[in-house]
Amino acid sequence: MRHPKFTMLFIKECFEKEKYILLEREYSGQRQKLSFVCPVGHKYFIQFGSWRAGRRCAICAGRRIDLKYVVDTIENFGYTMLDEYRESGKNIRMMCPKKHECYITWDNFKQGHRCGKCRGQVSKFELKLLEAIKEKYSYLEILHKDRKIIKPYEIDIVIPKYKIAIEYNGAGHHLPIYGSTKEDRLKNLNDIMKKDVIKKQKLKELEWTFLFVDDRGAFNENIFSRVFRFLVERIDNKIFADEYSKGLTFCQLLDAIT
Secondary structure: OOOOOOOHHHHHHHHHHOOOEEOOOOOOOOOOEEEEEOOOOOEEEEEHHHHHOOOOOOOOOOOOOOHHHHHHHHHHOOOEEOOOOOOOOOEEEEEOOOOOEEEEEHHHHHOOOOOOOOOOOOOHHHHHHHHHHHHHOOOOOOEEEEOOOOOOOOEEEEEHHHOEEEEEEOHHHHOOOOOOOHHHHHHHHHHHHHHHHHHHHHHHHOOOEEEEEEOOOOOOHHHHHHHHHHHHHHHHHHHHHHHHOOOOOHHHHHHHOO
């Protein structure tokens, strides 16, 4: 069925009757997206067929987000968007007022979520792991978030007596790598990977044992159990080796790791 050809004048009158401002000067056909400003000031677009079917401003209807509103709201809190907005549930890479890079969804930002580093936020998995290690090795000093051993880099969990450094990578390490160009995305990915490599190299030079664990961005009890068993096995092996080198008896060695 052939669609009737509407004139630009007719379309303009339809918009103006409902106090919409049409921004187009020519009409090429039903597939054309007509840009407009709605009565409350949203700038958006619509096909005339959708208009005739009763649809109006998608932002007013809640089907679309006003991008200017998103940017203005984030900037009003002193944050800078480092990537374009995609969807309300997708992470936006941004920089907080203290220059920390963070990832927050628009939905979470509206609910008051802010930079994790500024709030001293630590993931539930990391805290659970820290407490389990402290309980297992209660006779040892366990440090958290140490920045003294390989300044300025941070080590998540440290057992100083046996020179054991534990690095935990959680969900934050598995977020999408954003950037306006392919080169930017590769650079951001390389920067994340480079930090772990540098930490490992510096600790090796100091003759520290570096244990790297990863929950693959999906924390659950099964993953926790596997990770904890992995760490206990390697920590016990390191303690056993260090104490054995001191010439302890077998019973003394067992006492050292129990």
